[in-house]
Amino acid sequence: MKQIKMNDWKEPDFGTRETGMKVPDGFFADFQQSLELKIDELEARKVREEAPSILSEQQHRSHRLPWWSVAASVALIAGLFVWFNPAKTTDPNAPESYMPVAEAMVENSDLSESMMLASLSDYDIYEALYAED
Amino acid sequence: MSKTTNASEEAQLTALLTDPETRRSAFTRMVGIYQEQLYWQIRKLLISHDDTADVLQNTFLKAWTNLDSFRGDAKISTWLYSIAHNESITFLQKRQAEQDMTQSDPEGYLMDQLQADKYFDGDETQRTLLMAIATLPAKQRQVFNMRYFDDMPYEQISEILNTSVGALKASYHFAAEKIADYFHNREL
Numbered sequence: 001m002k003q004i005k006m007n008d009w010k011e012p013d014f015g016t017r018e019t020g021m022k023v024p025d026g027f028f029a030d031f032q033q034s035l036e037l038k039i040d041e042l043e044a045r046k047v048r049e050e051a052p053s054i055l056s057e058q059q060h061r062s063h064r065l066p067w068w069s070v071a072a073s074v075a076l077i078a079g080l081f082v083w084f085n086p087a088k089t090t091d092p093n094a095p096e097s098y099m100p101v102a103e104a105m106v107e108n109s110d111l112s113e114s115m116m117l118a119s120l121s122d123y124d125i126y127e128a129l130y131a132e133d
Numbered sequence: 134m135s136k137t138t139n140a141s142e143e144a145q146l147t148a149l150l151t152d153p154e155t156r157r158s159a160f161t162r163m164v165g166i167y168q169e170q171l172y173w174q175i176r177k178l179l180i181s182h183d184d185t186a187d188v189l190q191n192t193f194l195k196a197w198t199n200l201d202s203f204r205g206d207a208k209i210s211t212w213l214y215s216i217a218h219n220e221s222i223t224f225l226q227k228r229q230a231e232q233d234m235t236q237s238d239p240e241g242y243l244m245d246q247l248q249a250d251k252y253f254d255g256d257e258t259q260r261t262l263l264m265a266i267a268t269l270p271a272k273q274r275q276v277f278n279m280r281y282f283d284d285m286p287y288e289q290i291s292e293i294l295n296t297s298v299g300a301l302k303a304s305y306h307f308a309a310e311k312i313a314d315y316f317h318n319r320e321l
Contacts, residue, residue, distance in 0.1 A: 009306060012281065012309035012312070012313065014258070014262050014265075014312060014313075014316065015258045015262075016256075016258050016259050016262060017281070017282060018255070018259060019176075019177060019255065019259060019262075019263060019282065020253055020254060020255015020256060020259035020260065020263070021176055021177075021180075021182075021250075021252060021253050021255065022252050022253070022254055023172070023176075023182065023252060024182070024252065027186075028168055028169060028172070031168060031186065031189070031190070032161070032164055032165065032168065034190070035164060035190060035193055035194075036161065038190065038194060039157075039160075039194070039197055042194065042197070042198070
């Protein structure tokens with residue numbers, strides 16, 4: 001590689017230190033204005049890009065139920081189901097579709113008759129008795 | 134508005150730039166101070182005024198978006214010169230890639246720009262000097278411009294280009310020799 005003796009070397013001079021380039025009139029004032037507009041656009045785009053993600057997070061949070069309310073709802077539904085279950089029985093050998101009331105009505109016609117009477121109003125009974133007379 | 138800053142002004146401007154409340158107005162002030170210096174740094178590298186205007190805008194937009202990373206460790210001018218240098222090199226690489234696709238002489242791009250630029254009214258010596266500089270590799274061209282036209286200290290060029298002072302001196306020397314050869318060959 002070529003050795004450079006910096007101490008012996010003189011600063012170069014090519015007859016000019018000017019480039020001869022010029023700039024359009026008013027360029028720098030116009031440039032600063034257009035740059036301000038570009039920065040405004042940049043900031044507005046940034047806000048637009050950030051806004052949907054913030055909104056969606058808020059919406060997501062507003063739709064989310066707290067865990068304890070979900071657990072309480074499940075427990076309530078289960079409790080109601082157990083309480084009002086028509087198939088519940090104390091007989092451990094009963095089939096799944098066991099319906100004690102219907103079976104009793106079939107086996108004991110007197111009982112079914114009395115239950116049917118029980119479902120009638122007093123007015124219906126009197127009306128039936130007097131109609132027979 | 135003053136186009137140069139002393140140490141206390143620089144420190145004040147740095148503080149305003151790093152404060153979210155004042156950064157926008159401080160940035161506007163910074164653009165006013167440095168836009169002309171940066172324009173000429175880029176222009177000497179790209180030759181064309183239109184290309185320079187685009188790269189200058191990209192430089193300041195990049196500075197604005199990266200303002201959070203500026204902590205005032207380096208001088209504002211050094212930080213901006215570095216961004217401008219990188220943007221200019223990226224621009225030239227893109228242009229060169231386009232030229233490679235269409236022309237067999239990609240290095241002729243800057244020469245063409247100089248011939249076509251309506252914002253050049255220099256004499257024959259200035260034109261020859263710019264054409265000679267256009268033959269140099271991009272980094273050598275940058276070193277030569279900063280040193281020859283702007284008389285920038287090697288230490289500052291070293292910070293901007295992230296290169297040692299010794300390497301810069303050598304680079305400047307080789308660039309000057311190539312330019313001298315270019316002038317010599319034209320006279321023959």
